Amino acid sequence: MRIGVVGCGHWGPNHIRVFSQLSGSTVTCAADPDAKRRAVVAGQFSGVDVVDDYNALVRRPDVDAVVVCVPTRKHEEVTRAALEAGKHVLCEKPLTVGTAEALALTDLAASRGLILMTGHVFLFNPGILKLRDLMMSGQPGRIHYLRALRTNLGPIRQDVNSVYDLASHDISIFNFLLEAEPVTASAVGASFLRPGIEDVAFITLTYPNGVVGAIQVSWLDPKKLREIVVVGDTKMVVWDELAPAGPISIYDKSVVREQYYDDFGQFHLLAREGDLTIPRVPPQEPLKVQNQYFLDAVKSGYLGKSDGAFSVSVVRVLEAIARSIAQGGAPVPVAQESK
Numbered sequence: 001m002r003i004g005v006v007g008c009g010h011w012g013p014n015h016i017r018v019f020s021q022l023s024g025s026t027v028t029c030a031a032d033p034d035a036k037r038r039a040v041v042a043g044q045f046s047g048v049d050v051v052d053d054y055n056a057l058v059r060r061p062d063v064d065a066v067v068v069c070v071p072t073r074k075h076e077e078v079t080r081a082a083l084e085a086g087k088h089v090l091c092e093k094p095l096t097v098g099t100a101e102a103l104a105l106t107d108l109a110a111s112r113g114l115i116l117m118t119g120h121v122f123l124f125n126p127g128i129l130k131l132r133d134l135m136m137s138g139q140p141g142r143i144h145y146l147r148a149l150r151t152n153l154g155p156i157r158q159d160v161n162s163v164y165d166l167a168s169h170d171i172s173i174f175n176f177l178l179e180a181e182p183v184t185a186s187a188v189g190a191s192f193l194r195p196g197i198e199d200v201a202f203i204t205l206t207y208p209n210g211v212v213g214a215i216q217v218s219w220l221d222p223k224k225l226r227e228i229v230v231v232g233d234t235k236m237v238v239w240d241e242l243a244p245a246g247p248i249s250i251y252d253k254s255v256v257r258e259q260y261y262d263d264f265g266q267f268h269l270l271a272r273e274g275d276l277t278i279p280r281v282p283p284q285e286p287l288k289v290q291n292q293y294f295l296d297a298v299k300s301g302y303l304g305k306s307d308g309a310f311s312v313s314v315v316r317v318l319e320a321i322a323r324s325i326a327q328g329g330a331p332v333p334v335a336q337e338s339k
């Protein structure tokens, strides 16, 4: 498969490297209007033709599929052009800013028989896959809540806020782990560095069956944290991408009810402290796994993960969060956005 990569900023060269390394693909062309970025890519990847206009790239006969790695607000325009030129697309997350645009793109891809996948890379992260396996096997028991922390000092984006940039990852992870979309969203966001672009947000999502999802994101924080805690009624599991001992820790901890001897109608709650287990999770580069999955999907014509419905759902949640932030944190229904 011959790949064209649009956008050669911070992340684009990673796609060029990975698709150059995978056995089923080569990168023929890359596009960026910024001459400095073009020079960097031309210097790093000798076999790649580097151009300034993505319209030229999507029309090339030696490009079968396009990777869209431009700033988020430009995803829609570039993805549409690639699909209209008859090319399969792997678009970086989130697919678009608005739900209507995301739906229109997935309809366009379906009508042309093309694969349109969003790069929700944590769906291919070995630690997240282990966490999902544990949840599917029922180890944590009935899930009470999930909490995510994704903070750091920078990188600060110009075009979208920390919710679109960072929380898009956690929303995709929560929806993937719970196989559900939240019913309501409420969020408080604050713009300390530039007006109108929230640097920090505190988000609460309610999922079906009473499961609560809490997400805190910030690019204005002293600590780099990448953590998800899953609390079930029998065990608690922590995913910490930066933990030296391994990304998954299973805490055999819970709270049990014990009956009082003297009053059989009354219970007291006791903390049960068991073992801590850190299972082996073989490391794999998630971007490599994701991009191989995209190649396989184009080959087979079937996309099972991070497909149109999944990508639209993430955007629907992002839009609901934006509405709640605009309303000072009031809970808003997610499904108000068109399905």
Ligand SMILES: NC(=O)c1ccc[n+]([C@@H]2O[C@H](COP(=O)([O-])OP(=O)(O)OC[C@H]3O[C@@H](n4cnc5c(N)ncnc54)[C@H](O)[C@@H]3O)[C@@H](O)[C@H]2O)c1
Pocket (backbone or CB within 6 Å): 006, 007, 008, 009, 010, 011, 012, 031, 032, 033, 034, 037, 053, 054, 068, 069, 070, 071, 072, 074, 092, 093, 094, 119, 121, 165
């Ligand atoms: N999956 C991940 O973990 C991950 C990590 C980083 C970034 N991303 C995503 O990748 C995308 C790009 O992020 P980045 O960090 O590389 O941003 P960036 O700002 O560093 O780079 C974007 C590049 O796109 C170029 N560009 C702008 N308009 C263009 C156009 N019309 N045609 C071609 N190129 C154009 C810019 O000149 C710039 O070089 C974003 O959607 C971001 O959300 C994903």
